[in-house]
Amino acid sequence: MNPPRPTHLAQVILRDAIEEGDTVIDATAGNGHDTVFLAGCVGEKGRVLAFDPQEKAIRSARSRVDAAGLGCRVDFYQTSHSRMAEHAEAGSISTVMFNLGYLPGDDHAMTTESQETLLALAATQGLLKSGGVLSVVCYPGHPAGAVEAAAVEAWLSSRAAYGWRTAKYGMLGTLQPAPYLLLARKA
Ligand SMILES: C[S@@+](CC[C@H](N)C(=O)[O-])C[C@H]1O[C@@H](n2cnc3c(N)ncnc32)[C@H](O)[C@@H]1O
Numbered sequence: 001m002n003p004p005r006p007t008h009l010a011q012v013i014l015r016d017a018i019e020e021g022d023t024v025i026d027a028t029a030g031n032g033h034d035t036v037f038l039a040g041c042v043g044e045k046g047r048v049l050a051f052d053p054q055e056k057a058i059r060s061a062r063s064r065v066d067a068a069g070l071g072c073r074v075d076f077y078q079t080s081h082s083r084m085a086e087h088a089e090a091g092s093i094s095t096v097m098f099n100l101g102y103l104p105g106d107d108h109a110m111t112t113e114s115q116e117t118l119l120a121l122a123a124t125q126g127l128l129k130s131g132g133v134l135s136v137v138c139y140p141g142h143p144a145g146a147v148e149a150a151a152v153e154a155w156l157s158s159r160a161a162y163g164w165r166t167a168k169y170g171m172l173g174t175l176q177p178a179p180y181l182l183l184a185r186k187a
Helices: 006-017 031-044 056-069 081-086 114-127 145-163
Strands: 023-026 047-051 075-076 093-099 128-138 166-170 181-183
Touching: 006 128, 006 166, 006 181, 023 031, 023 181, 031 047, 031 056, 031 093, 047 081, 056 075, 056 114, 081 114, 093 114, 114 128, 114 145, 128 145, 145 166, 145 181
Parallel strands: 023 047, 023 093, 047 075, 093 128
Antiparallel strands: 128 181, 166 181
């Protein structure tokens, strides 16, 4: 067995953390793979709030969710994740999932950016319940991604002072810096 990719590992870990009826956030809807995963986890009474500023991504994610028969569990917002606090109540969210970078096979310029990502992470502090979980898949293999990954890692590390438990999972010994998963549990 090969070590799982960070995107897969995030789902394996979050599957146990999310309960039926939870409200959760997909902070980077993209092609909707994580949105479908989250919609399956929250069950009929739960909700997924899914964010992406790209119309193309929202269309793609919505069609994947609809094809899975889970459309009634998901609210899509074609806007930046930095605005997530406008759409959810403080302390109401059990899980927030980020998969940074760009839409696979699309314009690489439409990528997540450090400044917006840090604003969104700051918003998760107020939205997450106590014990809520935050996952972030980072892509340090290109210069902007490396800057963003370092900023996210520093922010998450600083949460330890507030009682959050944080961890980092990734491949060792790769030629290029490999994608990795950051995970945190709010105090
Ligand atoms: C790697 S893809 C996400 C893949 C997705 N989780 C999936 O399962 O298919 C990253 C996405 O982040 C989106 N993105 C870029 N800036 C964003 C922002 N400020 N807020 C929310 N999403 C953003 C991009 O448009 C892209 O669709």
